[in-house]
Amino acid sequence: MDTKDLRIIFIGAGNIAQSMAKGLLNCSYVKCEQILAYAPSDRNLKTFQNFGCHTTQNLHQIFFDSQSSDVHYLLFICVKPNIGKDFGFWSSLKDKVQPNQWDKIFIVSVMAGVSLQTIENYLSPSLKHNLARIMPNTAMAINAGTIGLYWKPWNLTQKLWSEKLPELLNKLGKCQQVDNEEQIHSIIGVAGSGIAFIYTVIQAMCDGGVSVGLSRQMSRELVTQTVMGAAKMVTETGMNPIELRDHVCSPAGTTIAGVEMLEQGGINATIINAVKKSTERSRELSK
Numbered sequence: 001m002d003t004k005d006l007r008i009i010f011i012g013a014g015n016i017a018q019s020m021a022k023g024l025l026n027c028s029y030v031k032c033e034q035i036l037a038y039a040p041s042d043r044n045l046k047t048f049q050n051f052g053c054h055t056t057q058n059l060h061q062i063f064f065d066s067q068s069s070d071v072h073y074l075l076f077i078c079v080k081p082n083i084g085k086d087f088g089f090w091s092s093l094k095d096k097v098q099p100n101q102w103d104k105i106f107i108v109s110v111m112a113g114v115s116l117q118t119i120e121n122y123l124s125p126s127l128k129h130n131l132a133r134i135m136p137n138t139a140m141a142i143n144a145g146t147i148g149l150y151w152k153p154w155n156l157t158q159k160l161w162s163e164k165l166p167e168l169l170n171k172l173g174k175c176q177q178v179d180n181e182e183q184i185h186s187i188i189g190v191a192g193s194g195i196a197f198i199y200t201v202i203q204a205m206c207d208g209g210v211s212v213g214l215s216r217q218m219s220r221e222l223v224t225q226t227v228m229g230a231a232k233m234v235t236e237t238g239m240n241p242i243e244l245r246d247h248v249c250s251p252a253g254t255t256i257a258g259v260e261m262l263e264q265g266g267i268n269a270t271i272i273n274a275v276k277k278s279t280e281r282s283r284e285l286s287k
């Protein structure tokens, strides 16, 4: 399939759908006319209209450009988990698929806490093989997302999508394919939700900078550059973060004095527990 024949449909137009659409448009992977967003209200659709994308509040209109036989649809399900577990949601979506469209549609669930099995139970046999699950984070908006991808082994036989979907996701950041759906819970802990933990650390460091006399703006610039530098050092040197930390800590110096405070505050355990709690919450939502 040529990328120009791809139509991307967001069911749900909120934070995560907007992050994906922004990322796809930034890198010109698709044109705005190839994207449609559906939501029940116009609250979020205005953002998509500003991007130049199609929008609709009418589910009957989601399969646009259907007169062209080459067109294929990638549906990203970007609704809250309680909606994604609702039989009525899936049956009203299924009703809109024409019989000749089944093999042209691929469904990607972005939802936390909704297993592929749950979705399969709601889909007809023709659609349930065209199904995958991703766990991204909002940094897709600047093509720096972290995305976990899982699909069941039989979907890998669908060469068209097994190539196209990772290609698209890698435009939005780095996509890691996992072979066990359980790992999606863990990816939520470190990436989907994990990005919010890093924002918390950044905010605290900025507050620290202000506390020692820097302006808010200067503190933020220094902290964000430091965080980016640290992430790049880990990825580009391939060194263990503790080894890199050792290179900063002089005996009886300033860094070890600060590290001692972090340890006293239980930073390691706190962060590990945050990742574990998000992961557990994801499992809990899936029940």
Ligand SMILES: NC(=O)C1=CN([C@@H]2O[C@H](COP(=O)(O)OP(=O)(O)OC[C@H]3O[C@@H](n4cnc5c(N)ncnc54)[C@H](OP(=O)(O)O)[C@@H]3O)[C@@H](O)[C@H]2O)C=CC1
Pocket (backbone or CB within 6 Å): 011, 012, 013, 014, 015, 016, 017, 038, 039, 040, 041, 042, 043, 044, 045, 077, 078, 079, 080, 081, 083, 089, 110, 111, 112, 113, 135, 136, 137, 138, 192, 193
């Ligand atoms: N936010 C994040 O960082 C991440 C979110 N996710 C997952 O993505 C999903 C969406 O999250 P997020 O974007 O934050 O949520 P938002 O609340 O920002 O967006 C939800 C969207 O769903 C729409 N919606 C509500 N009811 C329906 C319905 N019956 N049919 C179709 N659309 C409906 C809303 O419509 P309206 O605009 O009218 O209110 C809104 O556009 C969740 O399942 C979450 O787990 C996954 C990874 C990261």
Ligand SMILES: O=C(O)[C@@H]1CCC=N1
Pocket (backbone or CB within 6 Å): 112, 188, 192, 193
């Ligand atoms: O907080 C949540 O439930 C969603 C899923 C991952 C990130 N945000």
